Each structure stands twice: as C-alpha cells, then as structure tokens.
Amino acid sequence: MSLLEIGDGAVRLGGQSVGRRWWWLAPRLRGEGTRARRAWRASYVRRLVGLDAVAALLAGLVGWLVPEDGPLMSTVASSSLVAVLPVVWVGAMLVARTYEERFLWVGPEEFRRVSSAAALLLATVGTVSWAFQLEVARGFVVVALPLAAVLTLAARFLLRLRLHAQRAHGRHLQTAVLVGHRNGVAALSAQMEREARHGYRVIGCCLPPAVDDRDVFEGLPVLGSLDEVADVVRRYEVDTVAVLPSPELDGAEMRKLGWELEDTEAELLLAPAVTEVAGPRVHVRPVAGLPLMHVERPEFTGVRRIAKDVVDRTAAGLGVLLLLPVLATLALLVKVSSRGPVFYRHERIGRDGRPFRVLKFRSMVVDADKVQLDLLERNEGNSVQFKIRRDPRVTRIGAVMRRYSLDELPQLLNVLGGSMSLVGPRPHVTREVEQYASDMRRRLLVKPGITGLWQVSGRSDLSWDDAVRLDVRYVENWSLAFDFMILWKTMGAVLRGSGAY
Structure with a gap:
C-alpha cells in the first residue's frame, strides 16, 4: 500500500486513517500548489500601498486645515502639497522597503521601517525647507507627516490583525515540512502550532532512519528520510522546508540541499536551536571570510x-x-x-x-x-x-x-x-x-x-x-x-x- 491514499472523503497513511487534516498532502488533486497558495500576497501588498496613500492624503488634508500664525502659503501651493504627499509618502515607504514580503505578516520590522522612513522624510523636508528658504506651512510639516505615520502604522496593524484572524480560520496558510531528528521536529511542530498566526501548516517531516521507523511520528506523516527532502518537496509541492540542526546535514549537505531546491518554489529556513532563547540577539556577521552567527549578551544592567x-x-x-x-x-x-x-x-x-x-x-x-x-x-x-x-x-x-x-x-x-x-x-x-x-x-x-x-x-x-x-x-x-x-x-x-x- 502506498504511503498516501485519498478516497471516500478520508486520508490514509500506510493504511491508517488520519482524518481530513492531511488534504494538504495532495495539492494537485485540489488544483492547488505553491503559487496558488501565495496568490494572496500580491493583493495584500497592493492593499498596503492603497492604505498608505489614503493615510497620507487624510494627514495632508488635516495639515492643510491647521491655522497658521505666520505667512500663509497660496491656495495653489498648499493644495499641491496635499496632492503630492501621497505620492511622496508611498515613495518613501518603497525606498524603506516596507513592501517587501519578508518584513510583512509578523514581527516588528515592518513597523520599525515605517517609523524610520517617516522620521527621515520629516527631517529631509525640514532641512530642504530651511536650506532653500521655502515657505512650507509649519502645520503641514509638524502635523501632516507625523499624522501620516500614525495612520499608516494603525492601518498596517489592523490589516495584519485581519490576516491573523483569517489564518486562524485556515486561510492564507503555507505548507511546511520539518527536517531533522525526532526531538527537534516534535518541538518545532508544537511551536508552529502554537504560533498559528505565522501561517505555517506542518504537513509532515523527514527523519533519519531508526529502528522504530513508522509512517506517522507525533501525529505527523513521515514523508521521507533526510536524503529525500527535495523529492518530498516536488512530490507534495511544499511551500517551506524548515531544517533543524542535524549531524547528517552539515555544511556541504546543506549547500547541496539548497541547490536541489532552487528549481522549486519552496523557501528554505534554518532553525538553529539558540534562536528559541536568543532571538533578536542573534546576528550573522562575516568572520574570517565565513558568515558566522554572533550572539549578543543579554542586558541586565546599564x-x-x-x-x-x-x-x-x-x-x-x-x-x-x-x-x-x-x-x-x-x-x-x-x-x-x-x-x-x-x-x-x-x-x-x-x-x-x-x-x-x-x-x-x-x-x-x-x-x-x-x-x-x-x-x-x-x-x-x-x-x-x-x-x-x-x-x-x-x-x-x-x-x-x-x-x-x-x-x-x-x-x-x-x-x-x-x-x-x-x-x-x-x-x-x-x-x-x-x-x-x-x-x-x-x-x-x-x-x-x-x-x-x-x-x-x-x-x-x-x-x-x-x-x-x-x-x-x-x-x-x-x-x-x-x-x-x-x-x-x-x-x-x-x-x-x-x-x-
């Protein structure tokens, strides 16, 4: 009997029924694949651009309405600033790379980049106005730009909450296969299940051979061995491969696996054990010509x-x-x-x-x-x-x-x-x-x-x-x-x- 069988509304692994949970293992039968599961990302980014432009427009209108106690700008000039601000604002967000997918969905990096771009734009407008003695309305600079930043952050946060709610209902998920030894795979699977808002649906694992080798481990289908990761990715159109530290997957083997996955749509993630605790304190730095991981000391004083x-x-x-x-x-x-x-x-x-x-x-x-x-x-x-x-x-x-x-x-x-x-x-x-x-x-x-x-x-x-x-x-x-x-x-x-x- 084959490892995977689908029929009569049920999914069986090695003859053992595991329910409907593993329909992800047969994406072609449902007409779905990696590209189809990632199609929502483009519309999400387009929605971000639209929200940023609307936030800038609203902020510009508020800044235009702020009364001035100094020399007033002409109506044409002030109206032009309101019209130009959304374009300049979206351009600043683009330069700050706030629309790149790796900074979206989860984590604080998206919001940090938006804040940095807003501060840089505010400083640039102030400096240029002073250097060329431009009569830019103070209300526009002091009110419109900070307000645009606040509205942009709020809109992006609400859009992210909406995405997390959709993921909680099984939408916008991507499949993941865990590669490593049994203890690490079990721990990472439990962690991904706890953090469902990150959007990973673990569909199986690849483990080294063992005496008690089974078709199912900790509720996860064993889809292959450590040497069969690329074949598993092609067979089930896997979106993400998460590799845990394993002596069998040393530098040469990891490089080979990366090459084998180049002709697929799968993303390759490395999960060093230290990141569970160290997290943001982990940085990759070049040392002796090699990209080595540097762990910053935690701060308890200072x-x-x-x-x-x-x-x-x-x-x-x-x-x-x-x-x-x-x-x-x-x-x-x-x-x-x-x-x-x-x-x-x-x-x-x-x-x-x-x-x-x-x-x-x-x-x-x-x-x-x-x-x-x-x-x-x-x-x-x-x-x-x-x-x-x-x-x-x-x-x-x-x-x-x-x-x-x-x-x-x-x-x-x-x-x-x-x-x-x-x-x-x-x-x-x-x-x-x-x-x-x-x-x-x-x-x-x-x-x-x-x-x-x-x-x-x-x-x-x-x-x-x-x-x-x-x-x-x-x-x-x-x-x-x-x-x-x-x-x-x-x-x-x-x-x-x-x-x-």
Whole structure:
C-alpha cells in the first residue's frame, strides 16, 4: 500500500486513517500548489500601498486645515502639497522597503521601517525647507507627516490583525515540512502550532532512519528520510522546508540541499536551536571570510535598565492617580463582601532571589493558605503551580476580580517601591522557586512583573515547560518596545479572561 491514499472523503497513511487534516498532502488533486497558495500576497501588498496613500492624503488634508500664525502659503501651493504627499509618502515607504514580503505578516520590522522612513522624510523636508528658504506651512510639516505615520502604522496593524484572524480560520496558510531528528521536529511542530498566526501548516517531516521507523511520528506523516527532502518537496509541492540542526546535514549537505531546491518554489529556513532563547540577539556577521552567527549578551544592567525603571515608576505613579476611584471602589467591595483585611500580602521571590511582599486585593477567605493542603489532590495547574478553576476559597467579588485581574492592581505600589516591574516574569512563592531547574533560575536576573509573556500566552492553562520557555525568552530578549507590546496584548488577555483562575 502506498504511503498516501485519498478516497471516500478520508486520508490514509500506510493504511491508517488520519482524518481530513492531511488534504494538504495532495495539492494537485485540489488544483492547488505553491503559487496558488501565495496568490494572496500580491493583493495584500497592493492593499498596503492603497492604505498608505489614503493615510497620507487624510494627514495632508488635516495639515492643510491647521491655522497658521505666520505667512500663509497660496491656495495653489498648499493644495499641491496635499496632492503630492501621497505620492511622496508611498515613495518613501518603497525606498524603506516596507513592501517587501519578508518584513510583512509578523514581527516588528515592518513597523520599525515605517517609523524610520517617516522620521527621515520629516527631517529631509525640514532641512530642504530651511536650506532653500521655502515657505512650507509649519502645520503641514509638524502635523501632516507625523499624522501620516500614525495612520499608516494603525492601518498596517489592523490589516495584519485581519490576516491573523483569517489564518486562524485556515486561510492564507503555507505548507511546511520539518527536517531533522525526532526531538527537534516534535518541538518545532508544537511551536508552529502554537504560533498559528505565522501561517505555517506542518504537513509532515523527514527523519533519519531508526529502528522504530513508522509512517506517522507525533501525529505527523513521515514523508521521507533526510536524503529525500527535495523529492518530498516536488512530490507534495511544499511551500517551506524548515531544517533543524542535524549531524547528517552539515555544511556541504546543506549547500547541496539548497541547490536541489532552487528549481522549486519552496523557501528554505534554518532553525538553529539558540534562536528559541536568543532571538533578536542573534546576528550573522562575516568572520574570517565565513558568515558566522554572533550572539549578543543579554542586558541586565546599564542605561537601558535605568530607562526601564524610570518608565516603570512613572507609569505606575500615573496609574495609581488615574485608577484611584477604581482602587477605592474595589477596596470597599472587598471589605463589605467578606470578613478579613482588604489587602493580601504574601512573600514572593524577586530579583536576585531576594524575598519581598507582593500586594493584592484579597480575593479569598481568611486563612486560605492553611486550607490549600486539603485541596492539593484537586490541583488543575501545572506540575509546579497550584491552581483550581473553581477554587472554593475564592469569594464572590474575588472571582470577578480574578477574572479580569483586578486583584493585581495594588501591585502598582510594588512597582513604585522598586520591588516589581510593569512587565516581567510573574513572582513565584518560595516553594515554587525551590523546584526551579537551572534554566528557570534565569528569571531571577530581572524584577518580576505585573504582566508578562505568561499572561498574554495562556496564563494558568500553560504547562510548566511552556511557562519556563516564555519566561526565559523574555529575560534574554527584553526591550522597552517588547514591554509596550506585552502591555498592549495584556488588555486583550484581561478582557478575554483566558486562563484566569
């Protein structure tokens, strides 16, 4: 029997039915191939160009309407600027390569390039106006160009969200084959499944021969060996080949594989294991005539850390002032709804392993810690953290606060005091810290946070291994831009309430 059989509405691998999931393995039977699956990209880019032009036009009209207190430009000149701005703006985005597909769909590079192009254009217009003494309306320069940047970023962000929503419903995906050893393939497959918004649908893998060789591994069809990757790509019209580190695929073999894939439509991706943690700190640099990977050191001290502390404490102070009515209302509700103090203070482990008292609104009955021993067998959390979806110790108002993370708001005072940060790994209790492996202890190099990657990625629904991976990724790759992104995503996670119990 052949490896793949399609008939009667089912897909079979080696005689074993694996359901409808693997229709991707027969693109020709559906009249689909790599070019057909990538056809949406051209319309996406055209839509980007149109949105950029509309954003520039709207910004130009707003700048034209801004009253001037200096010499006024003629109506013809100002109208010409409004008409020319969309062309100049799209040209600047083109020069900044913001329409190249490798910078689109995911990641911050697209937005960074748009911001850089806008700043460069603003500086150029200002310099040229000053050098040639041109009477360009200040309102146009100061208002129109920054507004065009804001509108462009917003439009591109919304368009990306729309694409991610479409991918969640199975549209605009590209097929991928994973190449490497079993452990690496299983880990990368799980990662791609978690990050479905990136648009990869793993249809199978190529593995080295083994004693227990099977047609299906970890739910993935084994389409061939490491020597048959190019044949597998041609047979199933694969869009992407992701290669993991393998001793069998050394430099010479990788070069040969690249040559073999040149006459196909497939993209070749290399997945070095270090990128799971190092991420943006990995750069390819020429060394001794060879392109070698350079891993930058993570920053735990210095100017950027000082800037993070200043931003944290300033934002926390403003947050306390703005949320004072909310804090007072919640405190009153906690006080009148159940016996006990308003605040709950509990010892947690912070930066460098130093203990501190975390502050929360009390969401449980008094002496809830003593009752926990009787509930250990009902634990629904991961292997280290104790969690119960319907914890009998939680009060009525406490359940509502936990649902929307309102019980965490007093931790703004911890941020003001310097024991916590707005964004970082969640603080654990001593019992949990004692179970840390060496990799998890990396999280003690930074201050714990009110929110973090854990909160925006599933919270209590995550396994301990996933929590470790996310915490270490943040510690190794933190930045203020990364913090702002997490804070933005926290609002959505709080409103959804997923994993909050």
